[in-house]
Amino acid sequence: MSRAGLAAERTALAWRRTAVAAMITSALFLNHAMTSGWRPALIAPIGAAIVMAALAGLSYLRNRSLHEGRYGHGSWVVATATVVVVAVAGIAAVIEFTDPWP
Template identity: 65%
Template structure:
């Protein structure tokens, strides 16, 4: 396999790992929404979970594109992923500061 092919394979695997991590984070946010008793902060948690599910779908799409030999630049995918993760981190910080501890 050529070096370019190996680099694409490593990158595809990194996108797959990112998708798995995003799905785990989405599940944790959903768990928080359910365990918090569906208070007002649950809306933010559900929004964050939906955002992370979208990130996972985007990562899976990029992974498949790389496996199919479509090596395009991917700058928009990277920018979208970064913006979504930063937005979810802000939501998580907001929920942590506003949600009373049991």
């Protein structure tokens, strides 16, 4: 396998790990929403869970495209993932300061 092929394989595996991490983060946000009781303030963690689930799907699709040899169009996926992670980190910080666990 060439160096370019190995680099694509490593990148594909990184996108797979990103998908798994996004799914776990989504589950944690849903757990927080379900165990806190229903309040209007829970729209933020539910929204974050949905966005992280979408990021998991996007990461999986990028992983599949790299495995299939389609290497282009990765910059918008990286930019989207960056925006999503920064936004969800902000939501997590707001949740921590406004609704800490007992």
